[in-house]
Amino acid sequence: MTQTAKTETFAAPVWRFFSSIRLTVAVLLLLAITSIIGTLIPQGGSQADYIRQYGETGYRLLYVFDLFDMYHSWWFRSLIVLLTANIVVCTLKRFPSVWKTSMAGKITLPARRDGKKEPDAFMDSRNPEALKSVYEKYIGRRFRRFRTEPIENGFRIVAERGRWTRLGVTGVHLSIVLLLAGAMIGSLFGFEGYVNIAEGERTDRIRLRNSGVVVPLDFEILCEDFDVSFYDSGAPKEYRSNLHILEDGKPVMQKDIIVNDPLRYKGINLFQSSYGSMPPKELTLSFTRQDTGKVFKSKVSVGGRVDMPGTDRQFYLREIAGDYQLRGMAVGETALGAVILPDGKSTEVALPVRFPTYDKMRKGEWIIAVEEHGHSYYTGLQVTRDPGVPLVYAGFILLILGCYVTFFMAHQKVAVEFIKSPHSSTVQVYGSSSRHPLGFDITLKKIAAELGGKNRGAL
Amino acid sequence: MNSSLILSITTFVYGASAFLYIAAWVFRKHELGSFAFWAGAAGILGNSAGIGLRWVETYQLGVGHAPLSNLYESLVFFALAIAVLYLIIEKKYRLSTIGAFAMPLAFLALAYASLSPNISDRIQPLLPALKSNWLIAHVITCFIGYAAFAVAFGLSLMFLVKREDRPPESVWSKMPALPVLDELTHRMVVLGFLFLTAGIITGAVWANSAWGRYWGWDPKETWSLITWFIYATLLHARLMRGWQGRRAAFFSIAGFGAVLFTYFGVNLLPGLHSYGSM
Numbered sequence: 001m002t003q004t005a006k007t008e009t010f011a012a013p014v015w016r017f018f019s020s021i022r023l024t025v026a027v028l029l030l031l032a033i034t035s036i037i038g039t040l041i042p043q044g045g046s047q048a049d050y051i052r053q054y055g056e057t058g059y060r061l062l063y064v065f066d067l068f069d070m071y072h073s074w075w076f077r078s079l080i081v082l083l084t085a086n087i088v089v090c091t092l093k094r095f096p097s098v099w100k101t102s103m104a105g106k107i108t109l110p111a112r113r114d115g116k117k118e119p120d121a122f123m124d125s126r127n128p129e130a131l132k133s134v135y136e137k138y139i140g141r142r143f144r145r146f147r148t149e150p151i152e153n154g155f156r157i158v159a160e161r162g163r164w165t166r167l168g169v170t171g172v173h174l175s176i177v178l179l180l181a182g183a184m185i186g187s188l189f190g191f192e193g194y195v196n197i198a199e200g201e202r203t204d205r206i207r208l209r210n211s212g213v214v215v216p217l218d219f220e221i222l223c224e225d226f227d228v229s230f231y232d233s234g235a236p237k238e239y240r241s242n243l244h245i246l247e248d249g250k251p252v253m254q255k256d257i258i259v260n261d262p263l264r265y266k267g268i269n270l271f272q273s274s275y276g277s278m279p280p281k282e283l284t285l286s287f288t289r290q291d292t293g294k295v296f297k298s299k300v301s302v303g304g305r306v307d308m309p310g311t312d313r314q315f316y317l318r319e320i321a322g323d324y325q326l327r328g329m330a331v332g333e334t335a336l337g338a339v340i341l342p343d344g345k346s347t348e349v350a351l352p353v354r355f356p357t358y359d360k361m362r363k364g365e366w367i368i369a370v371e372e373h374g375h376s377y378y379t380g381l382q383v384t385r386d387p388g389v390p391l392v393y394a395g396f397i398l399l400i401l402g403c404y405v406t407f408f409m410a411h412q413k414v415a416v417e418f419i420k421s422p423h424s425s426t427v428q429v430y431g432s433s434s435r436h437p438l439g440f441d442i443t444l445k446k447i448a449a450e451l452g453g454k455n456r457g458a459l
Numbered sequence: 460m461n462s463s464l465i466l467s468i469t470t471f472v473y474g475a476s477a478f479l480y481i482a483a484w485v486f487r488k489h490e491l492g493s494f495a496f497w498a499g500a501a502g503i504l505g506n507s508a509g510i511g512l513r514w515v516e517t518y519q520l521g522v523g524h525a526p527l528s529n530l531y532e533s534l535v536f537f538a539l540a541i542a543v544l545y546l547i548i549e550k551k552y553r554l555s556t557i558g559a560f561a562m563p564l565a566f567l568a569l570a571y572a573s574l575s576p577n578i579s580d581r582i583q584p585l586l587p588a589l590k591s592n593w594l595i596a597h598v599i600t601c602f603i604g605y606a607a608f609a610v611a612f613g614l615s616l617m618f619l620v621k622r623e624d625r626p627p628e629s630v631w632s633k634m635p636a637l638p639v640l641d642e643l644t645h646r647m648v649v650l651g652f653l654f655l656t657a658g659i660i661t662g663a664v665w666a667n668s669a670w671g672r673y674w675g676w677d678p679k680e681t682w683s684l685i686t687w688f689i690y691a692t693l694l695h696a697r698l699m700r701g702w703q704g705r706r707a708a709f710f711s712i713a714g715f716g717a718v719l720f721t722y723f724g725v726n727l728l729p730g731l732h733s734y735g736s737m
Contacts, residue, residue: 039678384672
């Protein structure tokens with residue numbers, strides 16, 4: 001006996017704390033305020049950048065509070081856990097009574113609004129006996145449940161609708177719990193990674209975004225082709241990767257993915273997220289005779305040599321530099337090689353792709369230029385797995401429905417009282433709504449007007 | 460005649476409507492109020508025609524897409540949503556002084572879009588990330604929500620300036636009664652909250668199909684959530700602890716501040732929604 005009393009004295013304040021609406025308000029406001037910090041301090045940046053911006057001391061201070069990755073910090077997560085506990089306890093506390101009131105029971109009389117407001121009333125000159133069924137028919141059409149009871153000198157119709165909408169709040173709160181549970185499952189069992197695959201290449205390994213750890217997949221991804229197209233303005237129009245999924249080397253699936261249309265296979269999602277160009281492996285060069293202007297073209301691959309026709313010389317292509325500097329000027333992609341004479345002596349040549357006349361300045365017998373170089377791309381894929389998504393989406397749907405029911409539907413009760421008098425009878429209409437009484441007042445007026453119809457007379 | 464011209468003209472129609480509402484209220488001329496209403500309705504017509512024509516124009520330029528893809532187009536839709544929402548309230552509750560506080564917001568939104576030198580009204584082709592059916596759902600839900608919060612902001616201002624101690628013959632007494640303003644503010648906050656929720660959710664689903672995550676704490680996402688937290692706080696405080704009147708009005712104004720920051724301020728911060736800043 002005393003044991004129970006003791007635990008109660010301990011549990012009661014804890015229960016009260018977690019079920020208090022003050023806690024809700026405090027946690028929601030704290031979440032709002034602290035979330036601002038993370039939008040002012042860039043998240044997930046490099047240490048060097050932070051020290052440059054905030055200084056050594058500032059950096060350490062912010063670091064202690066995890067402010068460079070604050071949405072994943074222990075204290076931010078604690079706030080979310082606190083909110084969840086608050087929601088769960090509140091729901092447990094209120095649910096029994098909410099359930100009881102939202103299930104069908106006797107229709108109770110709506111309260112006359114604390115005397116402040118007169119009910120909508122009018123006179124009806126029609127025959128009282130016939131009126132009863134007319135009124136019942138009208139109320140029955142607008143309200144789901146109603147009953148008629150006799151009162152002194154007349155009758156009263158009591159009706160209600162939307163009793164179940166009292167469950168809306170529970171739905172909203174449950175949806176938040178679903179969302180957070182889905183998010184937790186995602187962070188425990190999911191991952192977010194990326195991989196770059198050159199056209200024609202395949203891989204079964206990806207790199208995690210946060211830790212940089214390489215993770216194997218149990219299938220291979222082959223990028224057959226990548227294309228980027230541009231609008232006339234130069235803005236990108238579409239990125240498209242043709243991907244194949246291979247299991248044990250055999251293709252099992254293929255799809256062109258673009259931004260907003262990913263490939264999903266075995267719970268893993270592949271998203272188009274970036275691209276880049278690979279250095280080409282082969283070039284077409286043009287050789288122009290300085291004196292005669294005669295031109296010939298020839299293909300050469302990196303590390304290979306090509307004979308220059310009509311001479312005893314060869315051209316050797318050493319490499320294609322992605323970003324080259326000539327005399328201190330960045331000239332971009334440049335082929336580097338040499339003209340080799342029969343005695344083994346050679347002249348170094350640099351051929352910037354963008355400046356085909358550059359080689360003229362060498363004043364050699366031949367002017368060499370890059371005529372054509374096939375571009376090859378790599379595609380950058382975002383690779384994710386998130387088993388929490390179905391739960392999160394279920395939460396989304398419940399949240400929207402719950403909010404709609406909670407805020408736009410109501411448990412409404414109405415009473416129509418009919419009191420006979422010798423010449424013309426008095427009808428009073430009053431009611432109550434679990435939400436937005438202002439709008440319901442308008443509804444009540446409308447009901448009174450429609451009940452009376454043409455026979456309506458002012459009181 | 461192109462859409463930009465129609466929308467520039469509409470700006471002045473909204474301006475005229477706003478002016479008439481204010482005049483009707485200050486000078487107590489009821490007839491001006493109905494002129495204001497019809498001017499507002501004409502503005503809505505022009506605003507819708509502008510959006511429709513712009514949609515056609517995108518197809519003529521060969522980049523066909525719903526005109527909801529940048530700051531200019533979103534402001535144009537924002538203005539329309541405010542005006543429509545307000546006129547519905549006026550018809551439903553038969554209260555026209557609110558127009559003096561709501562219609563100027565529609566005017567300001569469209570004036571900012573049409574007249575600011577920083578906002579380009581050029582039709583741009585869609586970037587790959589924006590090519591999604593979620594674009595329309597996301598932008599429409601967000602901006603209906605923002606419009607409801609804007610009207611709630613106007614109502615809250617009215618609540619705060621009206622006060623109870625104003626003499627009965629002053630212009631303030633022409634405003635709806637305080638409980639009515641309070642209730643209407645609440646209804647607008649609730650409407651905004653539903654649409655903001657839907658906007659965040661459509662955004663999350665879209666992000667999941669474009670980038671492979673439904674939530675990434677990008678500044679715009681975070682600020683929309685901050686806005687959501689503020690209004691959620693208000694709703695809890697009101698429904699569970701009976702916060703009404705001045706406190707609720709102040710909260711609704713603060714919430715609208717967060718809406719504005721989510722809309723405009725975030726563009727100053729780096730993030731994925733940067734196309735909203737052009």
